Amino acid sequence: MSEPIIVDAEVIEDEQAISPVSGLDALVTSVAEDAARIAKEHMPTDIGTEEQYAQAKRDRAKANGDIKALKARYDEQMRAIKTAVKEADARMKAALAPLSSIEGDYKAKIGDYEARWTSERIAAIREAYEDFAPDIALPQEGQAAPLVPFDLVLKRFGTEKGKSWTLRSNTTEAQAIAAMEQAVRAIANDEKTIESTPYDAQDKAELRAEYFRTLDLSASLRVTQARIDERKRVAELNRQRKEREEQARRAAQEVAERQKAEAEAAQMAIDQPEQPQQVAAPQPPRPVAPPQPRALETHTMVTPEQYVAMAEQVGTPVSNEVRERLLSDAAQHAGMPQSGERIPDYVFCGYGNQQQADAFIAFCARSGISRRVKMPSRGKAWKLTPRQ
Numbered sequence: 425m426s427e428p429i430i431v432d433a434e435v436i437e438d439e440q441a442i443s444p445v446s447g448l449d450a451l452v453t454s455v456a457e458d459a460a461r462i463a464k465e466h467m468p469t470d471i472g473t474e475e476q477y478a479q480a481k482r483d484r485a486k487a488n489g490d491i492k493a494l495k496a497r498y499d500e501q502m503r504a505i506k507t508a509v510k511e512a513d514a515r516m517k518a519a520l521a522p523l524s525s526i527e528g529d530y531k532a533k534i535g536d537y538e539a540r541w542t543s544e545r546i547a548a549i550r551e552a553y554e555d556f557a558p559d560i561a562l563p564q565e566g567q568a569a570p571l572v573p574f575d576l577v578l579k580r581f582g583t584e585k586g587k588s589w590t591l592r593s594n595t596t597e598a599q600a601i602a603a604m605e606q607a608v609r610a611i612a613n614d615e616k617t618i619e620s621t622p623y624d625a626q627d628k629a630e631l632r633a634e635y636f637r638t639l640d641l642s643a644s645l646r647v648t649q650a651r652i653d654e655r656k657r658v659a660e661l662n663r664q665r666k667e668r669e670e671q672a673r674r675a676a677q678e679v680a681e682r683q684k685a686e687a688e689a690a691q692m693a694i695d696q697p698e699q700p701q702q703v704a705a706p707q708p709p710r711p712v713a714p715p716q717p718r719a720l721e722t723h724t725m726v727t728p729e730q731y732v733a734m735a736e737q738v739g740t741p742v743s744n745e746v747r748e749r750l751l752s753d754a755a756q757h758a759g760m761p762q763s764g765e766r767i768p769d770y771v772f773c774g775y776g777n778q779q780q781a782d783a784f785i786a787f788c789a790r791s792g793i794s795r796r797v798k799m800p801s802r803g804k805a806w807k808l809t810p811r812q
Contacts, residue, residue, distance in 0.1 A: 448505060455498050462490045542590045545597060549582070549589055550574045552601045557608045571636055572611065580639040581607035614641045621645075627652055686786045775801060 466487035471477050553574050554561045560572040582589035582604070589600035618632050618641075627648060635644040776784065 451498075451501050451505070455494065458494050462487065462494065466490070538592075541592065545590050545600065546578070548597055549578070549600050549604050553577065553604055553608070556605055560608075560611070572639070576639060577604070577607055577611075581610075611639065614639075617641060623648070623652075682789070683786050686789050687782060690782060690785055 466483060468480070468483075469476075471480050557572075561570055561574060563570050578589065582600075587595070587603065589595065589603060595603075614635060615632075618628060618635060621628060621631065623631060630651065631644055631648040634647050635641055638644060774784070
């Protein structure tokens with residue numbers, strides 16, 4: 425066994441610590457010493473005489489001069505230090521410049537790899553999707569696009585937080601493909617649910633189209649039901665509108681027919697010649713019944729011929745008394761209440777032209793007023809006086 429060799433350790437080279445502020449420390453020390461000296465030399469004393477007063481002013485001027493000189497030296501040295509620091513900062517930044525691109529280069533390389541990895545993962549899942557469900561994943565005969573594009577399936581089922589098909593941390597390719605197959609089965613179940621709904625063929629087709637646009641069955645059901653409700657509401661509004669229009673048309677037709685019938689009846693009453701009175705054969709006396717209100721025909725009036733005949737019977741010129749009697753006879757002929765009849769609540773008297781008179785008669789017919797008289801005024805004022 426060899427003997428151990430005993431040696432002494434010796435420092436070959438001392439590492440000198442580099443102090444970036446060593447020059448500044450020396451400057452501060454020098455300025456502090458000069459400041460203490462000036463403060464000691466120019467310590468103010470009490471003034472008691474004129475000579476002391478004059479000396480104090482001279483001492484103050486010298487103290488200010490020393491202070492100004494010290495500050496000037498300090499400012500000059502600080503400017504030199506600042507310039508040196510600025511230059512050193514620029515040189516330091518230039519020296520570190522090559523390092524600034526390292527982070528960006530790493531980030532770009534990592535991003536490129538992740539994008540390539542994600543693209544390859546999606547391509548693998550897409551290929552598996554087309555093999556697993558070709559009926560919906562590939563365009564069929566007569567179709568320009570597949571029923572359910574892969575991008576829609578990926579967006580609906582493959583981006584769930586924590587279960588993303590492109591999540592590198594805890595999702596393998598096999599797990600992602602298994603999740604895709606589960607999504608296809610969910611789509612098939614949703615199709616069966618659509619077929620089992622109580623909608624008619626058109627509504628089912630709309631529901632199916634809405635579902636394959638979003639792959640969200642709940643939202644598609646809400647949208648389809650809203651469309652059905654809106655369609656029913658519009659149909660009901662149209663039915664009510666047509667019903668109102670039909671009612672208005674019928675009412676207008678009834679009014680037109682009634683006015684036409686009234687006008688024809690009024691014209692027939694005007695044009696009907698006076699029938700000669702026939703002497704009825706003697707009838708056996710009948711039991712006297714209590715007076716009943718007479719049912720009079722509408723549109724009765726004194727014709728011009730009757731008016732002339734009555735005027736000839738009383739003579740001309742017609743006095744006011746005779747005119748009133750003629751009008752009273754005309755009112756009686758038109759249905760003035762007779763003895764024993766109930767007097768109506770109201771009586772109307774007015775003037776108008778032919779058109780206004782016809783309109784008034786039509787109004788009376790619609791209102792149930794059956795007793796009225798229409799006769800020409802012949803340019804004179806008339807007064808109706810019921811006969812008691």
